Amino acid sequence: MLKRILSFFIPVNIYKQHSTTSQKLEVTWNNGQLVLDSKNTNYSYGSLQRILRKGLHYIGFERIRGFENALVLGVAAGSVIKTLAEEIKFKGKITGVEIDPAAIEIANTYFGLDKITNCDIVIDDAFEFVLKTKEKYDLIIIDIFKDTEMPNFLFEDFWINRINFLLKVNGFILFNTMTLTNQHKERNLSYRSRFSEQYSVRMYPKVEDHNELFTIKKLK
Template sequence: MVKRILSYLLPIKIYQRKSSISKKLEVTWNKGQLVLDSENTNYSYGSLERILRKGLLYIGFDRIKKFENVLVLGVAGGSVIKTLTQEVKFKGKITGVEIDETAVEIAKKFFELDQIPNLNLVVDDAFEFVLKTKEKYDLIIIDVFQDTKMPNFLFEDFFINRVNFLLQVNGFILFNTMVLSFTDKKRNATYKTKFNDNYSVRLYPKVETHNELFTIKKLA
């Protein structure tokens, strides 16, 4: 409790682990809240929680509450899952996919992700998972990073088409991207053109300074 109070003055690191995927992961008290960070960016809670919460608000909490099946690609500490279950009050099935086993262990130990009854947590590569799954989803949240880098496959036609196939009609994709350069901005502009008239695509720039959010609704 003392560390939590002191964290309003300055961040207090309480745990650190090396990771083969993310190099280094840290759990820190920051402004009274436990957050998970990689070496150079926030992975869960903190600013990332605010970013994805805004995305869910853009889609609409009441609409999401009526969904049956949600897929989260890139779980880390699980802040968006906490938002779904605690704020949105989503009672349907959540499948969380995270490649970093160390992040999953931290998520269970410090953020009690294993206490969420409607969550199925899967340690797997996001690309591999979308190839294998036979389910369809009402909401697909894509939040896949390795520190500040986004894997190239997220922006390639094969992955985009596969995710679109897994999405139910009237379902949504919420895609969190990081924009640190003109190249990243150009990449996002190209990504937006990948969707035809069967989709309604909205881009929300400068969410928490360096992030751009896409919401993509499947119309037919």
């Protein structure tokens, strides 16, 4: 309790772990809330949870409650899964895919991710999982970072087409991106242009400073 109170004045680190995937992971009390950070950015809870909650709000909580299944690519400590299960009261199946087992260990130990009964966690590379899965999804959340870097494959045609194939008609993609440079902004504009009239694409710039969200609805 004392560390939580102190965190309103200064961040209080309580756990550090080296990760071969994410380099450094830190669990910290910050402004009375437990968060997971990498070396240079917030990985779960804190600002990231606010960003993805906004994206889910744009889609509509009531609409999401009517979905059957959701795929979360990039879990970290599971803040968006907590939002789905506990705040939105989503009762469908949640599949979370995370490449870093250290992040999932932290998620279970410090954030209670393993207590969410309608969630299955798969330790796998998101790219490989997307190639293998035979399911289709009502909601696909893409939140894949290595610290502040985003893998190039997220913006390549093969990946975009495969994700679109896995999305059910009237389903949504929520894609969280980081725009730190003009090149990143141009990359996002190019990404937006790759969707046909079968999709409704909306872009929400400057969500929490450097994040830009996409919501993409499959119309037919």
